[in-house]
Amino acid sequence: MALSGIQIYKLLPQTNCKECGFPTCLAFAMKLAAKQVELASCPYVSEASKAQLAESSAPPIRLVSLKADGREVKAGNEVVLFRHEKTFYNKPGVFVKLADSLSEAELQAALKAVEAFHVNYVGIDLSLDGFAVENVSGDGARFAAAVKTVRAHSKRPLILLAGEAGLAAALPLLAGETPLVGPATDGNWQALAALAKEHKAALLVQGESLDALAELSEKIKGAGLEDLVLQPVAATLAGKLALNTHIRRLALKKNFRPLGFPTLAVAGSAEEAVQAVTKYAGFIILERFAPELAYPLLVLRENIYTDPQKPIQVQPGVYEINNPKPTDPVLVTTNFSITYFSVANEVESSGLPAWLVVVDAEGMSVLTAWAAGKFDAERIAKSFRTFNMADKVSHKRLVLPGHVAVLSGELEAELPDWEIRVGPREAVDLPKFMKQAL
Amino acid sequence: MPVEIVKDKWPGSVRQVTLGATAAEGGTRSHTVTVGGEASLPFMHFEAPMPNRPRVAIEIKDRRPDDWSPLLLEVWGAAADNPAEWAKAAEQAGADLIVLALSLTKADGSPTQAADAAASVKAVLGATGLPLIVFGPGQAEADNELLVAVAEAAKGERIALGICEDKNYRTIVATAMANGHLVTARTPMDVNLAKQLNILISDMGLPLDRILMDPTTGALGYGIEYGFSVMERLRLAALQGDNMTQLPMLVTPGFEAWKTKESKVGEGVPADWGNWLQRAINWEVMTAVTLLESGADIVVLRHPESVARVKAVIDGLMQPA
Numbered sequence: 001m002a003l004s005g006i007q008i009y010k011l012l013p014q015t016n017c018k019e020c021g022f023p024t025c026l027a028f029a030m031k032l033a034a035k036q037v038e039l040a041s042c043p044y045v046s047e048a049s050k051a052q053l054a055e056s057s058a059p060p061i062r063l064v065s066l067k068a069d070g071r072e073v074k075a076g077n078e079v080v081l082f083r084h085e086k087t088f089y090n091k092p093g094v095f096v097k098l099a100d101s102l103s104e105a106e107l108q109a110a111l112k113a114v115e116a117f118h119v120n121y122v123g124i125d126l127s128l129d130g131f132a133v134e135n136v137s138g139d140g141a142r143f144a145a146a147v148k149t150v151r152a153h154s155k156r157p158l159i160l161l162a163g164e165a166g167l168a169a170a171l172p173l174l175a176g177e178t179p180l181v182g183p184a185t186d187g188n189w190q191a192l193a194a195l196a197k198e199h200k201a202a203l204l205v206q207g208e209s210l211d212a213l214a215e216l217s218e219k220i221k222g223a224g225l226e227d228l229v230l231q232p233v234a235a236t237l238a239g240k241l242a243l244n245t246h247i248r249r250l251a252l253k254k255n256f257r258p259l260g261f262p263t264l265a266v267a268g269s270a271e272e273a274v275q276a277v278t279k280y281a282g283f284i285i286l287e288r289f290a291p292e293l294a295y296p297l298l299v300l301r302e303n304i305y306t307d308p309q310k311p312i313q314v315q316p317g318v319y320e321i322n323n324p325k326p327t328d329p330v331l332v333t334t335n336f337s338i339t340y341f342s343v344a345n346e347v348e349s350s351g352l353p354a355w356l357v358v359v360d361a362e363g364m365s366v367l368t369a370w371a372a373g374k375f376d377a378e379r380i381a382k383s384f385r386t387f388n389m390a391d392k393v394s395h396k397r398l399v400l401p402g403h404v405a406v407l408s409g410e411l412e413a414e415l416p417d418w419e420i421r422v423g424p425r426e427a428v429d430l431p432k433f434m435k436q437a438l
Numbered sequence: 439m440p441v442e443i444v445k446d447k448w449p450g451s452v453r454q455v456t457l458g459a460t461a462a463e464g465g466t467r468s469h470t471v472t473v474g475g476e477a478s479l480p481f482m483h484f485e486a487p488m489p490n491r492p493r494v495a496i497e498i499k500d501r502r503p504d505d506w507s508p509l510l511l512e513v514w515g516a517a518a519d520n521p522a523e524w525a526k527a528a529e530q531a532g533a534d535l536i537v538l539a540l541s542l543t544k545a546d547g548s549p550t551q552a553a554d555a556a557a558s559v560k561a562v563l564g565a566t567g568l569p570l571i572v573f574g575p576g577q578a579e580a581d582n583e584l585l586v587a588v589a590e591a592a593k594g595e596r597i598a599l600g601i602c603e604d605k606n607y608r609t610i611v612a613t614a615m616a617n618g619h620l621v622t623a624r625t626p627m628d629v630n631l632a633k634q635l636n637i638l639i640s641d642m643g644l645p646l647d648r649i650l651m652d653p654t655t656g657a658l659g660y661g662i663e664y665g666f667s668v669m670e671r672l673r674l675a676a677l678q679g680d681n682m683t684q685l686p687m688l689v690t691p692g693f694e695a696w697k698t699k700e701s702k703v704g705e706g707v708p709a710d711w712g713n714w715l716q717r718a719i720n721w722e723v724m725t726a727v728t729l730l731e732s733g734a735d736i737v738v739l740r741h742p743e744s745v746a747r748v749k750a751v752i753d754g755l756m757q758p759a
Binding site: 116120121210215234238242254256259271274294299300304306323338341348 | 439440441443444481482483484505656658659660661662663664666667670671674697698699700702706708709710711712713714716717720721723724727728731732747750751754755756757758759
């Protein structure tokens with residue numbers, strides 16, 4: 001739990017020596033509480049105070065980062081139970097499971113499918129984060145060969161699901177990386193902790209109860225490992241939900257260190273993956289890859305991890321709806337995602353072709369942006385020039401949202417060649433307007 | 439290491455709302471369905487037992503819809519031509535409740551008349567013993583005219599009438615009161631607007647245990663984060679004791695998901711969107727599960743495979759271990 005300035009002050013020498021650059025120890029304490037200075041600036045702080053301050057400044061859920069080839073998949077550092085209280089920070093990494101019992105050809109095919117997969121969602125390029133290679137064969141050499149094949153076709157971070165023999169064979173292949181390995185259980189944790197420590201890997205800790213998980217994570221911490229990921233195991237969705245909720249609550253409300261780690265969920269279905277995204281998983285292993293599952297899952301992850309204090313925006317630009325031709329109408333709106341979706345959905349479902357010019361209004365809706373001066377004639381005209389609208393269509397007629405009819409005069413001045421038509425106020429009336437008035 | 443879990447203690451709980459009336463209660467339903475009653479956040483069984491499981495409703499129309507995905511029309515087949523047949527098929531597909539959504543016009547393009555709506559409702563009530571929810575076409579004048587006729591035709595059946603919105607709720611609430619029905623109150627993704635409409639409706643004299651609220655959700659990829667958070671906030675407010683948010687939530691992931699391009703369009707889309715049918719069903723199921731996690735009491739779906747999958751999810755969420 002973060003300490004207040006006053007609490008920190010009590011741990012300082014209270015001599016006001018000014019060597020830290022601040023006039024008093026209290027001023028320095030306040031800056032420390034605001035995380036604007038480092039404790040190292042104080043030459044006289046006691047070792048005991050240092051330890052206590054370091055402990056208190058650690059986040060309640062440890063940040064664990066899996067790395068490979070410059071790519072990083074982070075989990076942890078979350079501060080709330082509900083996204084509306086602030087935001088969820090680190091999107092759970094989605095890893096596709098590959099069994100080492102697959103043939104080389106099968107493995108390659110699976111790798112290529114995942115590597116090639118990427119979709120564009122409102123201007124964001126979505127793809128999967130990595131692979132979880134599982135030692136199904138039980139054979140260390142075969143596991144190492146599979147990991148080698150994976151590395152030959154993918155640079156993404158890895159999770160290695162194997163025991164001592166598999167990890168001992170495969171980890172030397174991943175020098176310089178931070179994979180997640182395990183799961184460590186009551187029976188094998190000493191050997192796995194030693195391997196994880198030697199190869200600088202994060203360790204997965206598995207347990208069927210909170211008691212077991214906490215006990216095991218404490219033992220492993222005692223062995224000198226800090227980057228742990230918890231894998232709570234339960235038979236039902238309700239059981240998984242309860243364990244993940246307990247872990248998040250204990251970390252955030254009680255600063256309970258033995259469970260202050262991100263969690264991992266194994267999802268056999270879209271349904272399980274949804275619960276993992278909405279309720280607290282830090283990493284997700286998908287049992288099977290299918291584009292029709294990966295696409296909605298990655299979109300849901302974007303949605304849930306959107307900062308609720310910042311409206312989600314779509315990329316400003318020209319959106320072609322229903323394959324418009326140069327003769328088809330030009331509509332204008334803002335880049336607030338809900339505004340964009342309302343307009344795009346109505347036009348799209350009407351089947352009428354149109355060019356939708358999405359103006360950068362800093363992610364605000366039409367009226368809000370207009371009131372804030374972020375959606376004015378100048379910005380609209382600039383978009384038309386930047387996007388070369390005059391070259392895309394054979395006519396020069398644009399439709400302005402009804403809520404900003406007041407802009408039509410100024411817009412005529414900014415875009416003198418264009419005829420400005422005032423459309424309806426609500427998106428739902430657009431298809432009718434387009435049929436009747438255009 | 440014994441770990442002491444953190445339990446929330448809430449002063450409030452969600453009201454229980456019962457749909458449908460059996461013969462003993464003056465209706466003809468084979469059984470009633472009760473939703474709500476939660477005294478904890480969704481599926482936190484270790485804090486308070488959930489007295490009622492979330493329920494799945496299937497949405498049917500009074501005639502073959504013009505704007506539904508071909509995937510839906512294909513799976514319902516000829517049943518989509520006749521609301522009574524469609525209701526039977528929906529019951530077979532595992533629906534707990536039927537939502538009958540009235541069309542604005544008949545197949546020939548002429549406006550749906552009050553008598554047509556009443557006849558459709560009677561046909562559906564005759565074809566299935568499940569409790570019924572009826573949605574008007576969504577235009578104030580037509581809704582008022584058709585729903586009054588529907589309410590009278592279904593007198594005593596304790597159906598839910600929708601959709602009440604801030605601009606149009608008086609007539610619907612009045613006819614629900616006169617005929618012993620419930621209403622669903624829909625507001626656009628806002629905690630305060632939801633609360634305000636519940637207040638307006640209860641001020642007319644309709645008891646709170648006859649109101650369902652639909653906070654509107656958006657589909658996966660189309661604003662669901664707003665719906666998700668508004669539902670979480672409404673449920674938290676209810677548990678904290680805010681009387682006017684203590685109503686079960688009815689949401690329409692079927693309607694939301696099936697209007698997205700991802701569900702509607704099978705050709706000319708990126709190959710990485712994957713198999714069309716499975717994608718569309720995933721979209722509906724994943725939208726529904728997201729809303730169950732945030733507190734939905736009734737999810738209204740459209741595809742029978744989604745119904746089976748969402749019911750299995752509810753089974754899993756209702757089994758603590």
